[in-house]
Amino acid sequence: MNYISHDRARHLLRYEIIGAIVVYILAPVFHFLFEWSGYNHFVGMFAAVNESVWEHTKIVYFPFLFFSIAEYFIVKPDFRRFFAAKTISMSLIPLLMITFFYTYSGMFGVESLAVDIVFTFILTIFVFYVSYRLYQSKRDFDSRFIPIFILFAAVLLMELLFTAFPPHIPLFQDSATGTFGFPTA
Template sequence: MFLKVNIQIFISSIILLLVGSLLHFAYDFFNNNFIVGLFTPINESVWEHLKLAFFPILFWWIVFYWRKNKRYNLKRNKWFLGCLVSIITSIIIILGGHYFMKFGLNIHSVLIDIILFYIAIFTGQYAGYHVYNFSEFSKIDNIYFPVVAIGVIIIVFIILTISPLKLPVFEDPKTNTYGIYKK
């Protein structure tokens, strides 16, 4: 069972890495379509690149639940808590790793960012699976907490794509602009 789970986490991580990599180019491919830009990076800011992890992870956990729920009798509340943990873990690793490399070690490398992205996805998937398998979800024994938290994250991504704060995490380092309207 342990080997099967680790293979599943590895395969899902590879798929998420590939999907995230393809999404990197979606906004340009679809001629800067506003709707596409809400869910894919619109510029080279660190914030926008978090979408490369967030939306594919969310989609994977939802589709897996939808397709495999009956076969594995998945516990909905724990499943979506695992999803939330996977998302948050990945985001923290991407942000923390990027800024540690940039400011702590003065390293600016696309290759390092790609490796960091994979580490974040893999670690997030493993953490989410671990929470699903081993959490005692009796204190918040409903689906509302993870679903509301994920919904809030989606809303925050949309709002901060349209109207980002004037902080370095939101700034496109190539154009020195912010957000979808390039202010």
């Protein structure tokens, strides 16, 4: 079982902090990237294409995924341990964003951009913290690699496919236009 040395842990922690900052900065970029791209559908697979709650999960999920890929090549950690830590953390993003939004908007009957921005900041720090702690833990991720890979594939496919083929339920409905998925020209 691979355990992380103190020096490697500090090195990884440095990149987790950088990652949280980068992802938080990229979140608003990923909110508008589809529009800025001239409504390019390829870009829309990774960036929010409308104002639905679901599409907003992509503004943290994909920057986290892309940063994690870069981080892997920079830090060169144990692959399975890193993959497991990142997969579990990334899986929390849509779950926590959706839960938080519906909880606060349902409890108070309001939607607030300020609350959403603060929550995105907290969520970003939290998922990088979870990732770091999981990587450092003594858990045996080797024996759990297949279920973790299935989790990764399932969440990634949902993030991609529900943009192109959204179920017609409120989670996927654009709050501004009442439409679903890619906007029609």
